[in-house]
Amino acid sequence: MKAMNRRKFLKGSLLGGAAASVISKRKNADASSSFGGYPDAMGVLVDLTRCIGCRSCEAACNKEQGLPAPAQSFDDLSVLDHERRTSEGAYTVVNRYEIPGKDHPLFRKIQCNHCNEPACLTSCFVNAYTKTPEGAVIYDATVCVGCRTCMIACPFYVPAYSYSSVLNPVVQKCIFCYDTRLKFGRPPACVEACPREVLTFGKRKDLIKIGNQRIQNHPDLYEDHIYGEKEVGGTSWMYLSSAPFDQVGFDTDLGTQPILSYVKEFLTVVPMVLTIWPALFAGFHLLATRKDKQKKEEKSEI
Amino acid sequence: MKTLIANGKIPLATHYNDDRSAKWSVKDKLLLGLSLSEYLAQAFRNPLNWFFAVIFSFGGYVTITRFIFGLGYVTHSSYDYPWGLFLGFGLFVMVPLSASGFMLGTAVEVFGRDDFKPIERLALLNGLLGYLFAVIFLQVDLGQPWRLIYPMFVSLGPAAVLFLVAWHVATYLTVQVAELVPAFAEMMGMPKLKTFIKSMILGLTIAGIILSTLHQGALGALFTYAPYKVHPLWMSAPFQWFHYFCSSVFAGLSMLIVVSTICKKTMAWRCDDNFLTSLDRLTIGLAKGATLALITYLVIKIIAIAHDGDWGYLASGWGQWYMLEMIAGVILPMILFTISIRNNLPGLARFAALIAVLGIALNRLNTALFTFNWKLYQEIPHWRELVITITVYCLFIATYRFVLYRLPILYTWKKDEEAAS
Ligand code: SF4
Ligand code: SF4
Ligand code: SF4
Numbered sequence: 265m266k267a268m269n270r271r272k273f274l275k276g277s278l279l280g281g282a283a284a285s286v287i288s289k290r291k292n293a294d295a296s297s298s299f300g301g302y303p304d305a306m307g308v309l310v311d312l313t314r315c316i317g318c319r320s321c322e323a324a325c326n327k328e329q330g331l332p333a334p335a336q337s338f339d340d341l342s343v344l345d346h347e348r349r350t351s352e353g354a355y356t357v358v359n360r361y362e363i364p365g366k367d368h369p370l371f372r373k374i375q376c377n378h379c380n381e382p383a384c385l386t387s388c389f390v391n392a393y394t395k396t397p398e399g400a401v402i403y404d405a406t407v408c409v410g411c412r413t414c415m416i417a418c419p420f421y422v423p424a425y426s427y428s429s430v431l432n433p434v435v436q437k438c439i440f441c442y443d444t445r446l447k448f449g450r451p452p453a454c455v456e457a458c459p460r461e462v463l464t465f466g467k468r469k470d471l472i473k474i475g476n477q478r479i480q481n482h483p484d485l486y487e488d489h490i491y492g493e494k495e496v497g498g499t500s501w502m503y504l505s506s507a508p509f510d511q512v513g514f515d516t517d518l519g520t521q522p523i524l525s526y527v528k529e530f531l532t533v534v535p536m537v538l539t540i541w542p543a544l545f546a547g548f549h550l551l552a553t554r555k556d557k558q559k560k561e562e563k564s565e566i
Numbered sequence: 567m568k569t570l571i572a573n574g575k576i577p578l579a580t581h582y583n584d585d586r587s588a589k590w591s592v593k594d595k596l597l598l599g600l601s602l603s604e605y606l607a608q609a610f611r612n613p614l615n616w617f618f619a620v621i622f623s624f625g626g627y628v629t630i631t632r633f634i635f636g637l638g639y640v641t642h643s644s645y646d647y648p649w650g651l652f653l654g655f656g657l658f659v660m661v662p663l664s665a666s667g668f669m670l671g672t673a674v675e676v677f678g679r680d681d682f683k684p685i686e687r688l689a690l691l692n693g694l695l696g697y698l699f700a701v702i703f704l705q706v707d708l709g710q711p712w713r714l715i716y717p718m719f720v721s722l723g724p725a726a727v728l729f730l731v732a733w734h735v736a737t738y739l740t741v742q743v744a745e746l747v748p749a750f751a752e753m754m755g756m757p758k759l760k761t762f763i764k765s766m767i768l769g770l771t772i773a774g775i776i777l778s779t780l781h782q783g784a785l786g787a788l789f790t791y792a793p794y795k796v797h798p799l800w801m802s803a804p805f806q807w808f809h810y811f812c813s814s815v816f817a818g819l820s821m822l823i824v825v826s827t828i829c830k831k832t833m834a835w836r837c838d839d840n841f842l843t844s845l846d847r848l849t850i851g852l853a854k855g856a857t858l859a860l861i862t863y864l865v866i867k868i869i870a871i872a873h874d875g876d877w878g879y880l881a882s883g884w885g886q887w888y889m890l891e892m893i894a895g896v897i898l899p900m901i902l903f904t905i906s907i908r909n910n911l912p913g914l915a916r917f918a919a920l921i922a923v924l925g926i927a928l929n930r931l932n933t934a935l936f937t938f939n940w941k942l943y944q945e946i947p948h949w950r951e952l953v954i955t956i957t958v959y960c961l962f963i964a965t966y967r968f969v970l971y972r973l974p975i976l977y978t979w980k981k982d983e984e985a986a987s
Contacts, residue, residue, distance in 0.1 A: 391723035410709020412648035427643035
């Protein structure tokens with residue numbers, strides 16, 4: 265698989281970086297192709313046109329993941345008055361967006377999008393994240409050092425950190441219900457809890473077909489775009505909307521390149537510096553000190 | 567100390583005491599050849615120590631609360647701004663300002679510029695302590711600092727930029743300790759150790775160059791993980807690492823000018839004539855290096871804007887902030903340096919260096935904090951975060967002074983025969 269080659273290449277180049285004296289001669293193995301994701305990865309298609317903002321998914325997630333009871337109960341819809349983000353106590357939240365020119369608002373559920381090439385995963389220096397073949401991006405709290413680079417890297421502002429904990433602060437985010445459900449092929453708790461079938465669970469590639477069909481069948485209703493099909497290299501969770509995506513809180517400036525491709529420019533420099541620098545500076549040294557030596561020799565001759 | 571010297575005390579710089587009757591003990595060397603009461607008396611007379619006492623007692627207390635009540639107590643626990651002052655200042659500002667070590671190492675050991683010898687050790691020390699305290703800042707910031715070695719031995723994520731930073735800073739700290747061992751060996755009278763290190767010095771220096779190029783660049787590359795969060799004027803994926811590397815060159819040189827000036831002004835008793843008389847010439851020499859780096863930096867900054875097509879942003883409010891940073895922090899010191907070199911005005915070069923240092927600090931804080939999340943809101947660090955940052959920085963200054971007073975950094979250790987004559 266191309267993508268694996270590339271990951272290995274990048275790993276190789278930085279490992280070389282660790283052992284500075286080792287001169288690595290690794291060839292630049294196809295560093296620019298992009299990882300299409302696991303072929304059988306699962307995903308969820310979120311259809312904003314159907315969502316009524318009931319917060320059932322939030323409640324289900326809270327229960328499934330054993331999170332602390334919220335300050336305001338889940339049937340209290342006044343929390344929708346402020347835009348919220350995911351936090352250590354809530355792996356998924358629903359926000360309301362008033363759309364100019366429309367008589368009813370749209371609601372959007374957010375959680376980890378389980379990217380095909382997750383920025384969080386590539387930025388973590390202890391490899392705490394894993395993208396499973398089922399499509400989930402999971403996290404191993406026992407190795408996390410707490411540098412929070414993954415939070416810097418996630419383009420969707422998903423991972424949260426339990427700052428309040430002194431002895432065991434960890435990153436907290438949606439894990440696609442991997443341990444309890446996805447692993448066994450079952451849909452996540454939030455998907456099952458939704459009363460309006462906003463969330464469709466299935467193979468990612470089938471979901472793209474379903475999404476395109478819905479757009480085709482109701483071109484007047486849907487925006488002609490599946491958010492997440494291509495964004496930052498594609499995500500397992502994808503969205504359909506009836507309003508322009510930037511009006512419902514999506515960042516529409518994110519390109520289609522995975523975040524890793526922005527870092528690549530630097531990563532390819534590493535082996536170069538490692539191989540060229542020692543010779544270059546040793547050469548400089550010889551050149552610069554030759555004169556001194558000559559002078560000394562001349563002196564001793566006199 | 568000045569008062570003591572006026573009273574006829576000679577600062578300790580030899581193995582034997584004044585009348586050559588006995589060798590100084592380690593304790594004497596630590597107390598600068600004073601008796602304990604003399605030492606304490608001079609320490610109490612120094613107003614800086616009173617200032618430190620206040621900072622350490624209050625700031626030390628706040629720092630301890632961070633480890634008792636957690637990061638949530640001393641920071642705003644922001645999910646959107648995972649990095650605050652500890653990294654924004656402690657890592658991203660401290661590291662470029664510590665780039666002096668590898669540059670002077672290169673000049674002296676690789677290019678054979680022996681004329682920079684008097685200041686080489688100060689440059690190395692500036693590098694070593696800067697890195698050391700960057701790691702200390704990191705330890706304050708990490709959620710689980712006791713897992714610091716995990717990326718090295720427990721769970722490796724070798725495709726991550728921070729992995730490279732971790733390894734390189736660790737290796738480079740070792741290299742810098744080794745480079746300073748000769749100073750320590752002189753003072754403790756261990757000539758064999760010194761010869762041993764001297765035999766590897768070229769290898770060490772070149773290792774230092776490689777490590778520095780890569781990790782200075784890597785700090786910039788860390789932000790390429792967030793290409794959409796940092797404002798485009800401060801973020802250029804293809805150039806970021808080079809911007810950071812190039813600016814670390816003049817940052818390190820300017821910091822060295824600033825530090826050497828402080829040494830000359832506040833601890834002239836500890837500097838030897840060689841250092842004091844050559845300092846003006848060295849300052850101009852360093853200024854030349856810094857100017858070249860500033861020009862290169864300015865050019866690649868402009869190239870990056872042209873390459874990314876960011877001209878439009880210059881008209882925005884962020885653009886003005888950017889122009890301010892570039893004009894005050896890059897172009898102004900560049901002009902001042904040039905004037906000072908032309909007319910041989912070391913005083914002006916010192917002033918320019920100070921501006922360049924502040925400029926680089928502004929640049930790093932801009933990238934890490936101010937323009938980070940420019941599409942969201944602005945985060946203002948918690949006051950406790952600020953207090954801890956100041957405390958750790960004062961600890962840095964105190965350690966710096968402690969070492970300078972003792973190791974032969976600013977002065978040369980007198981050989982036994984010279985001392986006798
Ligand atoms: S959405 Fe963020 S946290 Fe989730 S997989 Fe993608 S990068 Fe990682
Ligand atoms: S905070 Fe933990 S999971 Fe995130 S990058 Fe750092 S070590 Fe990895
Ligand atoms: S997939 Fe599971 S963890 Fe993620 S938001 Fe839904 S219920 Fe929560």
